Amino acid sequence: MNREKENGRIVRIFAMASFLNDFGSDIIYPVWPLFVTSFLGVDMVILGFIDGLGDAIVSISQAVSGYLSDRFGKRKIFIWSGYLFGSLSRVGYALSKTWLWLVPFKILDRSGKMRGAPRDAMVADASTDENRGRNFGLLRAMDNLGAVCGIITSLLLLSLLGYQNLFLLAATPSLIGASLVFIFIRERRTAEIYKGFSLKDLGVNFQLFLLLSSIFALGNFSYSFLLVYSKNFGFEIAFTPTLYLIFTVVASLMSFPFGRAADKFGRKPILALAFLFFGLMCLGFIYVNSFVLIILLFVLYGLYRAAMEPVQKTFVSELSPTKYRASTMGAFQMITGLISLPAGIIAGLLWESLGFWAPFSFSLSLSIVSLTLLLFVKEEKR
Numbered sequence: 405m406n407r408e409k410e411n412g413r414i415v416r417i418f419a420m421a422s423f424l425n426d427f428g429s430d431i432i433y434p435v436w437p438l439f440v441t442s443f444l445g446v447d448m449v450i451l452g453f454i455d456g457l458g459d460a461i462v463s464i465s466q467a468v469s470g471y472l473s474d475r476f477g478k479r480k481i482f483i484w485s486g487y488l489f490g491s492l493s494r495v496g497y498a499l500s501k502t503w504l505w506l507v508p509f510k511i512l513d514r515s516g517k518m519r520g521a522p523r524d525a526m527v528a529d530a531s532t533d534e535n536r537g538r539n540f541g542l543l544r545a546m547d548n549l550g551a552v553c554g555i556i557t558s559l560l561l562l563s564l565l566g567y568q569n570l571f572l573l574a575a576t577p578s579l580i581g582a583s584l585v586f587i588f589i590r591e592r593r594t595a596e597i598y599k600g601f602s603l604k605d606l607g608v609n610f611q612l613f614l615l616l617s618s619i620f621a622l623g624n625f626s627y628s629f630l631l632v633y634s635k636n637f638g639f640e641i642a643f644t645p646t647l648y649l650i651f652t653v654v655a656s657l658m659s660f661p662f663g664r665a666a667d668k669f670g671r672k673p674i675l676a677l678a679f680l681f682f683g684l685m686c687l688g689f690i691y692v693n694s695f696v697l698i699i700l701l702f703v704l705y706g707l708y709r710a711a712m713e714p715v716q717k718t719f720v721s722e723l724s725p726t727k728y729r730a731s732t733m734g735a736f737q738m739i740t741g742l743i744s745l746p747a748g749i750i751a752g753l754l755w756e757s758l759g760f761w762a763p764f765s766f767s768l769s770l771s772i773v774s775l776t777l778l779l780f781v782k783e784e785k786r
Contacts, residue, residue: 411530415539417588418483418523421581422543423550425487428577430554430652431561431570432494434645437628438635439567440503449752450503454510455626457745461514464742470521470734479522479730480591486519487582491575498571516578521734526589528721528729534667536721540714541663548656548710550577555649562645609782610723614736616777617716620679621743623770625751625763627651630705633689633760634698647702654706655713663714670783671719678711679775686768690761719783 432439440451469482489512496509524540531539554574562570631644639647666674685704692698717733724732754762 414530414589415527415542417584418527419543419546421483421487421584423546423553424577424581424584425490426547426550427554427557428494428550428574429490430551430648431558431574432497432554433551433627434555434558434631434648435562435567435570437631438644440506440628441632449749449756451626451628451632451752453745453749453752454503454506455628455744455748457507457510457514457748461511461517461741464738465515465518465520467521467731467734467738469518470525470730470732470737473522473525474728474731478591479526480585480589482522483519483526483589484582484585486516487578487585489513489516489518491578491582494571494575494578498568521730521737524717524721524733525730528733533722537663537666537671537715537718538660539663540718541660541666544659544663544710544714545656548652548659551652552649552656555645555652559645559649607723610720610732612777613719613723613781614739616774616781617736617740618743619770619777620682620774621740622747622750623763623767624682624744624747625767626748627705629751629755629763630689630702636760637692637695637698639695639698647699650699651702651706651709654703655709658707658710659714662711663718666715666718671715671722672778672781672783674711674715675719676775676778678708678715679771679778681705681708681711683768683771683775686764686771689764690768722783 437451440454465486469486473479473482493509493513493516496512497506500506500509527539527543528536554577557573558570561573565573627648631647634647635644662674681704685701685708688697688701688704692701720733720736721729750766751763754766
């Protein structure tokens with residue numbers, strides 16, 4: 405098998421594993437905020453804390469796995485075991501009786517994201533400058549397609565199975581995804597000695613991009629706030645997973661086109677568009693006054709995710725030194741992810757103390773700052 409075909413096979417297997425993992429996780433995600441706030445009976449601050457803690461754990465796990473995968477030249481073990489962690493955590497959610505029980509299983513679940521930086525480094529290495537955005541877009545499109553299937557499954561089976569049996573069912577797809585990676589992905593070894601890196605090894609462009617991404621992350625609250633807002637506005641509880649489905653379908657359909665657009669027009673214009681989508685969504689939630697407008701705002705949220713997630717990874721991978729790629733991508737995820745913990749708590753406190761409009765106003769302000777700083781980042785020549 406020649407190198408080009410092998411690279412294509414690697415991307416396709418990862419795309420299928422991503423589909424399966426998100427299929428399982430998104431059986432849970434649409435009902436997660438309702439499970440925590442209604443079934444387990446906690447307020448928005450606790451929900452913000454749990455979601456923020458999860459994002460912080462993601463960031464730490466990706467940084468550690470990124471460093472270790474570069475240090476030892478092994479990526480595969482972090483990827484398949486990450487999918488396995490996700491599967492086991494869903495069994496834990498099914499057994500949880502109080503919100504305190506969720507904490508260790510949330511840590512296990514989000515630790516499974518250690519697969520992210522090594523996998524993204526393998527995808528970046530298996531890509532060229534001409535197709536890297538497209539490949540990350542394909543990966544994200546399959547993520548979101550799996551999410552769509554998971555959401556539909558959740559909608560169809562929640563009333564029949566209840567939360568606990570539904571969560572047990574959600575453990576299966578990720579187990580299959582872990583098996584695919586374990587069996588079919590071959591490790592690529594390198595003889596180069598890894599000596600570690602520091603911030604000074606990264607260019608000014610990367611440092612500025614890290615700064616603006618961190619500022620944006622401080623205001624980037626969880627989707628849970630959007631679903632709880634919609635329930636409080638008057639949507640039936642049974643309909644809130646449909647709102648989750650709407651933005652996920654949009655993200656699934658648009659991730660690949662945005663990835664291709666980034667290959668054609670550059671990374672910065674698509675990232676600027678993502679910040680614009682998010683800012684307009686926040687503005688809309690502050691002044692929304694109809695059910696139809698809320699649905700349109702979820703469409704806007706889907707466009708934001710489709711533009712941001714694959715293109716941000718592409719941009720970071722290209723701003724990173726090749727020999728430090730997994731470490732750099734993991735460190736980027738760690739820093740921006742750690743900020744998610746105070747971001748979730750801040751959003752919850754603003755909501756509880758000032759009103760629903762406060763976290764949206766805060767996030768709108770930070771997205772404007774981030775968009776302004778993006779203007780000063782220079783793209784690497786491709």
